[in-house]
Amino acid sequence: MVKMSGIPFSELVVASDSADARAELLLLSPSILVPKLSHGQVEVWDTLAIGEYLNEIAPKAQLLPSNPVRRAHCRAICGEMHSGFSALRASLPMNIKSKVKSFKVWSKAQLDIDRIVAIWQDCLTKYKGPFLFGKHPTLADAMYAPVVTRFITYGIDLDPVCQKYCQQIMATSLMKEWREAAQAEPDDIEELEVEF
Numbered sequence: 001m002v003k004m005s006g007i008p009f010s011e012l013v014v015a016s017d018s019a020d021a022r023a024e025l026l027l028l029s030p031s032i033l034v035p036k037l038s039h040g041q042v043e044v045w046d047t048l049a050i051g052e053y054l055n056e057i058a059p060k061a062q063l064l065p066s067n068p069v070r071r072a073h074c075r076a077i078c079g080e081m082h083s084g085f086s087a088l089r090a091s092l093p094m095n096i097k098s099k100v101k102s103f104k105v106w107s108k109a110q111l112d113i114d115r116i117v118a119i120w121q122d123c124l125t126k127y128k129g130p131f132l133f134g135k136h137p138t139l140a141d142a143m144y145a146p147v148v149t150r151f152i153t154y155g156i157d158l159d160p161v162c163q164k165y166c167q168q169i170m171a172t173s174l175m176k177e178w179r180e181a182a183q184a185e186p187d188d189i190e191e192l193e194v195e196f
């Protein structure tokens with residue numbers, strides 16, 4: 001999202017898997033979670049709040065659509081991503097480096113997938129793509145980008161419209177950077193590499 005805003009920034013990557021790292025993280029982020037944005041005196045520690053803040057300080061980037069009807073729709077689907085899809089999050093954890101063969105999707109996760117597909121199809125039909133709200137990527141594309149990587153990691157069957165959207169997202173320079181950074185991470189996530 002910060003890259004999309006065009007504001008120069010630096011990133012501090014923290015480990016979260018040891019007690020020491022968690023103690024250090026507490027000093028950096030009150031929720032002991034990432035991401036957290038620091039901008040001058042301003043501290044924002046929640047993804048959706050970060051997106052809204054970036055939209056306020058970098059309005060020209062149009063992180064939210066300029067049309068109020070589209071903006072409301074965009075906020076609704078960002079909110080749905082932010083607060084929902086717990087079965088998908090739990091059973092298809094994000095793991096860009098991995099490619100899981102013959103993954104069996106749990107029925108509750110399939111309901112989440114079906115809902116995401118319906119959201120994407122609705123947006124891509126209404127606003128004619130290639131991004132969810134038309135020609136320009138918005139916070140919604142950023143919010144659903146991790147889902148795109150999950151669908152690829154777990155080989156989820158998608159209709160041609162959603163497949164094309166996934167390809168479109170993965171072809172953006174920001175996603176190429178993200179994938180390359182993930183590939184360059186030295187360790188595999190062992191607990192995510194178990195056979196299901």
Ligand SMILES: N[C@@H](CCC(=O)N[C@@H](CS)C(=O)NCC(=O)O)C(=O)O
Pocket residue numbers: 016032033034035045046047048
């Ligand atoms: N509502 C928060 C949730 C943040 C969150 O769950 N972050 C995860 C990574 S996506 C995290 O920090 N996990 C590390 C841990 O649980 O130790 C947000 O969207 O910013």
